[in-house]
Amino acid sequence: MIEKNTQGEVWVFAEQEEGKLSDVPLELLSKGRELADTLKVPLGAMLLGHLVSSQAAKLIAHGADKVYVVNDERLGHYQTTSYTAGICSLITEHKPQIVLFGATAIGRDLAPTIASKMKCGLTADCTDLQIGDHEDKSAGKTYENLMYQIRPAFGGNIIATIVNPERWPQMATVREGVMPMSESDESRKGQVVEFNPNFNGLSLPMELHEIRRRPKKVNLKAARIIVAGGAGVGSKDNFKQLWDLAHCLGGAVAGSRAAVDLGYIDHDHQVGQTGTTVRPALYIAVGISGAVQHRAGMQESAKILAINEDRDAPIFGIAHYGIVGDLNDVVPRLTKAIRGGMSVKTTH
Amino acid sequence: MALNIVVCAKQVPDTKRITGEAMKDDGTVNRGALPAIFNPEDLNALETALEIRDQHGGTVTVVTMGPPAACELLRESYYRGADRCILITDRRAAASDTLATSYILSCAVKKIGADLVLCGRQAIDGDTAQVGPQLAEKLNFALVTYLEELIDVTDKTLRLRRNIGAGWEDVTTKLPALVTVMETANHPRPYASKRLMKYKNARSEGEIAGQVKAECADESEIAKRCEALKSKGLLIESWNLDDIEADLNWCGMSGSPTKVHRIQSVVLTGGEYHEIDPSDDGIGQFVGELIQEHTIG
Ligand SMILES: Cc1cc2nc3c(=O)[nH]c(=O)nc-3n(C[C@H](O)[C@H](O)[C@H](O)COP(=O)(O)OP(=O)(O)OC[C@H]3O[C@@H](n4cnc5c(N)ncnc54)[C@H](O)[C@@H]3O)c2cc1C
Numbered sequence: 001m002i003e004k005n006t007q008g009e010v011w012v013f014a015e016q017e018e019g020k021l022s023d024v025p026l027e028l029l030s031k032g033r034e035l036a037d038t039l040k041v042p043l044g045a046m047l048l049g050h051l052v053s054s055q056a057a058k059l060i061a062h063g064a065d066k067v068y069v070v071n072d073e074r075l076g077h078y079q080t081t082s083y084t085a086g087i088c089s090l091i092t093e094h095k096p097q098i099v100l101f102g103a104t105a106i107g108r109d110l111a112p113t114i115a116s117k118m119k120c121g122l123t124a125d126c127t128d129l130q131i132g133d134h135e136d137k138s139a140g141k142t143y144e145n146l147m148y149q150i151r152p153a154f155g156g157n158i159i160a161t162i163v164n165p166e167r168w169p170q171m172a173t174v175r176e177g178v179m180p181m182s183e184s185d186e187s188r189k190g191q192v193v194e195f196n197p198n199f200n201g202l203s204l205p206m207e208l209h210e211i212r213r214r215p216k217k218v219n220l221k222a223a224r225i226i227v228a229g230g231a232g233v234g235s236k237d238n239f240k241q242l243w244d245l246a247h248c249l250g251g252a253v254a255g256s257r258a259a260v261d262l263g264y265i266d267h268d269h270q271v272g273q274t275g276t277t278v279r280p281a282l283y284i285a286v287g288i289s290g291a292v293q294h295r296a297g298m299q300e301s302a303k304i305l306a307i308n309e310d311r312d313a314p315i316f317g318i319a320h321y322g323i324v325g326d327l328n329d330v331v332p333r334l335t336k337a338i339r340g341g342m343s344v345k346t347t348h
Numbered sequence: 349m350a351l352n353i354v355v356c357a358k359q360v361p362d363t364k365r366i367t368g369e370a371m372k373d374d375g376t377v378n379r380g381a382l383p384a385i386f387n388p389e390d391l392n393a394l395e396t397a398l399e400i401r402d403q404h405g406g407t408v409t410v411v412t413m414g415p416p417a418a419c420e421l422l423r424e425s426y427y428r429g430a431d432r433c434i435l436i437t438d439r440r441a442a443a444s445d446t447l448a449t450s451y452i453l454s455c456a457v458k459k460i461g462a463d464l465v466l467c468g469r470q471a472i473d474g475d476t477a478q479v480g481p482q483l484a485e486k487l488n489f490a491l492v493t494y495l496e497e498l499i500d501v502t503d504k505t506l507r508l509r510r511n512i513g514a515g516w517e518d519v520t521t522k523l524p525a526l527v528t529v530m531e532t533a534n535h536p537r538p539y540a541s542k543r544l545m546k547y548k549n550a551r552s553e554g555e556i557a558g559q560v561k562a563e564c565a566d567e568s569e570i571a572k573r574c575e576a577l578k579s580k581g582l583l584i585e586s587w588n589l590d591d592i593e594a595d596l597n598w599c600g601m602s603g604s605p606t607k608v609h610r611i612q613s614v615v616l617t618g619g620e621y622h623e624i625d626p627s628d629d630g631i632g633q634f635v636g637e638l639i640q641e642h643t644i645g
Contacts, residue, residue: 080481080491105513109493112478116447116485121605124476134609148609154363154473157614167605205490205522209507213515225644249644261364274475282643292614303643317616321634325626333628337635342645 001119004168006145008097009066010036011169013087013110014047014059015102017078021055023181023221024102026062028174030182031129032100033063038131039145042066044096048086050076053192060190063182068094068193077211078106079204084113089197091118096169098147100129103173103274111173121164122171123149125273127178127296134163146170152273152292157314159292177221177277177297217268218252225251225282228271228298231258232287232308232327239264241331242286248338254278256288272297287327290315307331349503350406351523353397354462356453356483357390357410357425359418360473386421389468391536393529397466398429398537400501406463407431411456413441413449416554422584426547427539434460435552438588440600448603450482455592457487464506465526469494477528484526492521495529551577552584 012028014021029045036043042065047055049071056067068090074082087110091099099114101107103125115122128150134143146163147170153160164170220226227246233239239259246253255265257272271278273293283301288294290306290313298304299318306319307330316322323330361382397408410425412418413436422433436456444452457465465487470477477493484491492510499518500507507520511530521527551559553574560569577583589599597603624634639645 080484080493084485105494105511108477109481109491112446112476112481113485113491115478116450116482119447119605121445121447122478123606124474124478132609134607136607146609149606153611154361159612159614161609161612162606163609164605165607205525206492207520209518209520211512211515211517213512216514258364282638295614314616316621317618320620321622321624323624323626323631330626330631333626333631334635337628337632338644340632341635341639 001167002091002095002169004166005095005097007041008095008169009042009044010039010098011044011046011096011100012064013099013101013107014045014055014067015104015106016047016049016052016055019049019052019055021058022102022104024104024107024174024176025059027177027179027181028100028102029059029063031174031179032098033182035098035129035131035147036065039097041097044068044094046070046087046090048075048083056190056192058184060188061184061186063188064190066191066193068195070195070197072197072199074199074202074204077208079206080109080113081204081206082199082202083110084117085199085202086197087114088117090195091169093195099169099171101171101173103175107173111171115171118169120167120169120171121162122173123151123162124173126151126172126174127273127277129172129174134165136165141165147172152296157292175274175277180279217266218254220252220254220269220271220276220278223252223278223280225249225284226254226271226278226280226298226301227251227284227286228254228256228288229259229264229286230256230288230294231262232289233259233264234287236264238328241328241335245284245331245335245338248335248342251280251282256291256294285315285319286331288315289313290318307334349404349501351400351404351463351501351503352406352461353400353408353464353466354457354460355390355394355397355408355410355425355430356457356465356467356479357394357412357421358387358468358471359384359412359414359421360387360471361385363472384417384420386424387468387471389470389529389531391468392531392533393466393468394425394428394430395534395536396495396498396527396529397464399498399534400464401431404501409434409460409462411436411453411460413437413452416552416558419550419552419555419584422552423547423550424539426550427544428537429540429543433584435554435584435586436588436592437552437554437586440589440596443601443604444599445604445606446476446478446482447605448599450479450486451598451603452589452592452594453479453483454486455594456587457483459587459592463523465489465524467526467528469528469530480526480528487524487526490521490523490525492519492525492527495527495533497533547582549577550582550584552586554586
């Protein structure tokens, strides 16, 4: 826990691997910029690693006013122990009021460990972050300018707003794609602050033998058209129809969590609160009911077409186009019509 | 080289079955229609623990925090091979967020004594994956998340393969450690029928008290029945916050830094909506429009 400091900065963890920043910290910087502007405080990025300071310029171009660089051999490859030690000493020294992490494999290992060490709160997989006031009626207290940590809650069509009124910093994790990345501006000016966390005597419990990276199976964020299937598709075999449809549209295939859980498609393809957030030109939801956690990841698509046999499915509540019917009839017809339409277009 | 292993497990509503029947008209979940199950990845954690014990000796203790009904999860743990099962149950633990939960579990693990703690990667009712890492920090154990394959166990180290999202890494970690386990790590074993026969009668004191109350029997029955079960090794241990010497400031509501500011139900306002006829004509016309406005093609 740190002393509450309403002048404290807003911070983003600048996750990097092998010296390369991923997208999530850049996305977080654009949201962080908004929060920092509302609070009228600087936006900082924490860049930990071994010989990674060259990345600071990119963080500044994406909105950071300050980049805190922690450079140490023991930060070369991610380890919970060294990253926690580095970040906790940064937090203790500079008392930021807000710290944001990507909900990545590393972020989901690191953020809870830090929250535990700092004895502060942490909300996972937020779909939105805002600044607002909070009234604690039982204590008769009002708090100004807290970070609202907004996420769907278990139990159906409901969204919960969480706050950490007393035990700071206020921390949250956010999945990839949730916050749209702002344009980079090379002319922005910022300050690079070298920080020595004093690692004397720090010993690491883990020894790395071998590492294999595989590229992600799909980049849903970049797809202009997405064909997504849900539990209604019925089997992995039947999912082939969706691959066919996506293929003739030049689009990508995605799934709901139910489709992933049922083994129809790999987790890399999951859209939603605990998957990827997408904003394609066209999102075709096939046999997906449209639970709040799924909608969180696709409702900002420019056009949504829902195919479902249940007229009352919530997905129709956000769709621009709907086809009520059995997907096993509708999808082949749609594929056929698109193949036909496209060939007409190319012959003319 | 026998290790003392503690597995932390949670009983959760089966969110994989939130389908039509489990939804109420207002779009909220009818919890009653969702069965309470053993959180899937906690079963993988239990399986990992049992495999280590079967090969190298040692003990497997399963701990769960929850209401008396969570004993069902402990019975299932016995059926699968757990040596000892403990229920942490206390009204003062209600409304604990992940930080308070991990604090309470850490008190229990310290009382039991462990070389290795195993947790599922995440629970399906929240997907937060926070309690494992926070428990490791509270215990000052080395943390290894996302176990995919156990490679080697010695009395001082574990060698394993962990998933890193885009790929994997092989690492050796020192003990004591806390490892979170992924669904891909193994296939949980089925119940052993002999153990099922024996442990289906296992009960906790809370459950006995409930039975006695339901039968309107004398309260002295509770102690009597518990004693009888205990002599057969069938009394499921239950601990409250005093038993594990937890500091109440760090438990339940007061131990939870996160507070709910508000809960809103989502109203789907819906903008422009066109229904397309599922016939070839209807679909053909619609596709034509999409091509014309360059959404596709
Ligand atoms: C913590 C947490 C996080 C979650 N994160 C996510 C997430 O990131 N992404 C996500 O998607 N979900 C997520 N969920 C799960 C979410 O709550 C829903 O359970 C899930 O989205 C349902 O998937 P579905 O729509 O494919 O399945 P269902 O809800 O079962 O819907 C299937 C649909 O298919 C239709 N159908 C069936 N047969 C046919 C047919 N022949 N033709 C046409 N239609 C048919 C049915 O009418 C139904 O509407 C999360 C849940 C929790 C608790």
